[in-house]
Amino acid sequence: MIEYNVTGAFLVGLMGAAHCFGMCGGLVGAFSSQLPINKAGNQLAHQLTYLLSYNLGRIFSYTLAGAFVGASSAALGHLFELDIYLLVLRILAGLMMIATGLYIAKIWVGIVQIERFGQWFWQFLKPIAQRLIPIRTPTQAAIAGLIWGWLPCGLVYSTLTWSVASGSPSQGALIMFAFGLGTLPALLSAGIAAKRLANWVQQKTVRLLSGLLLIAFGGQTLYIALSQLN
DSSP states (O other): OHHHHHHHHHHHHHHTHHHHIIIIIHHHHHHHHTSOOOSSSOHHHHHHHHHHHHHHHHHHHHHHHHHHHHHHHHHHHHHHTOHHHHHHHHHHHHHHHHHHHHHHTTSOOGGGGGGGGGHHHHHHHHHHHHHTOSOOSHHHHHHHHHHHTTSOOHHHHHHHHHHHHHTOHHHHHHHHHHHHHHHHHHHHOOTHHHHHHHHHHTSHHHHHHHHHHHHHHHHHHHHHHHHHHO
């Protein structure tokens, strides 16, 4: 079960590249344009060091969130001693997986409405994140990534439901880590490479196949959870 969730989470991050460009591409572009210039060495390597630090911080925030919701789910499950509790969460995770597949396949985009739930929390973090720009050191870039990782995102919230349903802090963290790794190519790429990646993931056939695969994962999750209810 967890293997499918990890694979699905990675696929969501990878194939959600268009959404990543829309949500974070502008931030990464502004971040990159204000990096200090390295006159003594390779400027590309210098830039990638900062971008990698930023993205590792962002992925760590996803992993931390996954561990937290997984641990919370496990604690509640033990507290109430209800087996039905995790089964209901797995049904929710299956439904969210299907909804994410529909979004990636461009069949239904209602999942982005979930982002509204994170706006309240983000209003407190946004001023802190803005004070970190311009970035001057890789450490500062990593801290900025940690904060920007909490930017409201429907794909992140959808994948977090899988971490909740895992009922385990380690599995919850692994799911979100896989999701973060999936987003890495899109947000680490620069210039023509990013455009080529965006064009590839936007191909109708690629979107449809990826979406259908996620829908299949979601259907299997639902089937297992519903069969355990009987």
